[in-house]
Amino acid sequence: MNILFVSSECYPLIKTGGLADVVGALPLAFDPSITNTTVFLPGFPDVLKNIKNTQKIAEFTDLAGGKSSLVKGTSSTGLNVIVMIAPHLFDLEGNPYVDMQGHDRAGNHIRYAAFSKAASDLSIGKLADLYTFDCVHAHDWQAGLTFAYLEAENLPKGPKRILTIHNLAFQGLFPKEIFAQLRLPSSMFSSNQLEYWGQVSYLKAGVVFSDHVTTVSPTYAAEIKTEELGMGFGGLLNAIKDRVSGITNGIDQGIWDPESDPQITASYSAQSLAGKALCKKALQEKMGLTRSVKKPLFCVISRLTTQKGLDLVLKAIPHLLKNGAQIAILGSGDHDLEHRYLEAADKYKGSVSTYIGYNEVLAHQVQAGADFILIPSRFEPCGLTQLCAMRYGTIPVVTRVGGLNDTVIDCNESALKLGLGTGIHLNDVTENALIESLDRSLGLFHSKKLTNKIRKNGMKQDLSWKSPAQAYNDLYSL
Numbered sequence: 001m002n003i004l005f006v007s008s009e010c011y012p013l014i015k016t017g018g019l020a021d022v023v024g025a026l027p028l029a030f031d032p033s034i035t036n037t038t039v040f041l042p043g044f045p046d047v048l049k050n051i052k053n054t055q056k057i058a059e060f061t062d063l064a065g066g067k068s069s070l071v072k073g074t075s076s077t078g079l080n081v082i083v084m085i086a087p088h089l090f091d092l093e094g095n096p097y098v099d100m101q102g103h104d105r106a107g108n109h110i111r112y113a114a115f116s117k118a119a120s121d122l123s124i125g126k127l128a129d130l131y132t133f134d135c136v137h138a139h140d141w142q143a144g145l146t147f148a149y150l151e152a153e154n155l156p157k158g159p160k161r162i163l164t165i166h167n168l169a170f171q172g173l174f175p176k177e178i179f180a181q182l183r184l185p186s187s188m189f190s191s192n193q194l195e196y197w198g199q200v201s202y203l204k205a206g207v208v209f210s211d212h213v214t215t216v217s218p219t220y221a222a223e224i225k226t227e228e229l230g231m232g233f234g235g236l237l238n239a240i241k242d243r244v245s246g247i248t249n250g251i252d253q254g255i256w257d258p259e260s261d262p263q264i265t266a267s268y269s270a271q272s273l274a275g276k277a278l279c280k281k282a283l284q285e286k287m288g289l290t291r292s293v294k295k296p297l298f299c300v301i302s303r304l305t306t307q308k309g310l311d312l313v314l315k316a317i318p319h320l321l322k323n324g325a326q327i328a329i330l331g332s333g334d335h336d337l338e339h340r341y342l343e344a345a346d347k348y349k350g351s352v353s354t355y356i357g358y359n360e361v362l363a364h365q366v367q368a369g370a371d372f373i374l375i376p377s378r379f380e381p382c383g384l385t386q387l388c389a390m391r392y393g394t395i396p397v398v399t400r401v402g403g404l405n406d407t408v409i410d411c412n413e414s415a416l417k418l419g420l421g422t423g424i425h426l427n428d429v430t431e432n433a434l435i436e437s438l439d440r441s442l443g444l445f446h447s448k449k450l451t452n453k454i455r456k457n458g459m460k461q462d463l464s465w466k467s468p469a470q471a472y473n474d475l476y477s478l
């Protein structure tokens with residue numbers, strides 16, 4: 001089977017969040033003699049800088065009327081990629097969706113429509129006839145229109161269409177006036193196709209014209225079929241509920257491995273945790289925190305948004321400090337939250353440290369050095385940081401939503417009796433519930449034996465892509 005992934009992000013070429021991790025890791029988890037994957041990406045400067053062994057395979061006029069070409073190549077991790085080179089659309093430094101002020105970039109509608117039209121044409125051999133695909137696996141709204149363009153081809157038998165929604169909050173909404181620029185049949189601007197409350201939704205196009213929709217955990221798949229958590233898509237997704245399922249993400253256990261991670265101070269494993277204390281001291285030193293293994297060290301590695309409940313964490317900082325704990329924050333996003341976390345670091349020097357920005361190396365060091373990671377998300381499709389944390393023996397403190405619910409087992413008495421328990425659940429997404437869970441964490445920290453037991457439970461799990469890859473494979477071959 002030849003599968004074409006269509007995505008605007010792919011680790012290690014370009015990444016703003018979990019989407020890139022999934023698209024960069026899943027293709028490498030398939031047996032290439034059975035499932036051969038190519039990732040189709042927009043030619044952002046970061047992508048062009050990082051691909052190797054390039055070869056031009058097509059030239060064409062794109063949907064925006066500009067000259068585009070397709071180049072095939074490979075990533076340093078061995079992924080096969082095809083990149084759409086179109087400087088008039090993709091010559092953007094930094095975040096590919098929003099500008100420095102956090103506003104949506106002008107031209108996103110035509111940028112991702114032209115990308116999706118090229119993906120559709122590529123998949124059926126219209127751009128380079130040596131390349132055709134049995135299945136197109138589109139990711140998120142940026143690739144959603146691919147299936148509208150495929151539908152408009154009216155083929156007797158086109159490639160199978162799978163859409164994965166990584167976060168339903170991002171729906172690719174644009175004013176109806178742009179519809180004409182998409183050059184799709186006018187009948188598609190209707191409430192059972194692309195129209196969404198008077199606007200055009202690229203994600204809806206992906207849902208409506210797909211054979212199957214997946215999302216990144218079973219609990220999130222159930223949540224998004226409801227009115228409360230469906231973000232306006234609940235009715236639509238519920239109407240096709242048999243074609244919507246959840247497959248929990250894995251992580252690349254080669255990249256996230258405390259035994260062989262070259263970016264951390266000391267290596268360690270579930271069998272021998274001693275190195276983790278050295279990583280903690282190194283992190284405290286690096287981030288300007290008082291050096292002490294006795295102080296419980298909490299961390300956050302995240303987009304700084306209210307989705308992630310980080311407004312609540314801010315409020316809980318005085319409580320943590322009163323109990324002798326420390327907190328290290330690595331993140332970027334909402335400017336107000338960035339500012340308030342920087343202020344907290346200034347106010348509580350030695351106990352609170354904030355690094356604003358995206359820093360992959362520091363993410364590994366924080367995961368290795370921290371005792372607990374805080375993820376009090378209001379919703380969480382899957383979440384990857386709790387998986388990386390468990391791999392590094394860092395205990396996740398999470399809300400009971402989406403993938404957090406599916407991947408973290410609360411270490412309550414009955415779970416512990418069964419030898420289970422990998423983290424701490426919040427009962428609700430409130431400041432009080434967070435404080436309660438922090439008190440449980442602090443209590444746990446005082447029992448080294450129990451803390452180590454929970455760390456080890458997390459570290460021993462198979463969090464690899466092996467079983468998710470099997471589930472995707474089964475879908476492709478249905």
Ligand code: ADP
Pocket residue numbers: 016017018019021301302303330331332357358359360363382383384385386388
């Ligand atoms: P999201 O909703 O942002 O996709 P996930 O938990 O699914 O959240 O994935 C986030 C990914 O991005 C994780 O791999 C995490 O380690 C990484 N990450 C988030 N913020 C930062 C940052 N500031 N620096 C480095 N890595 C980060």
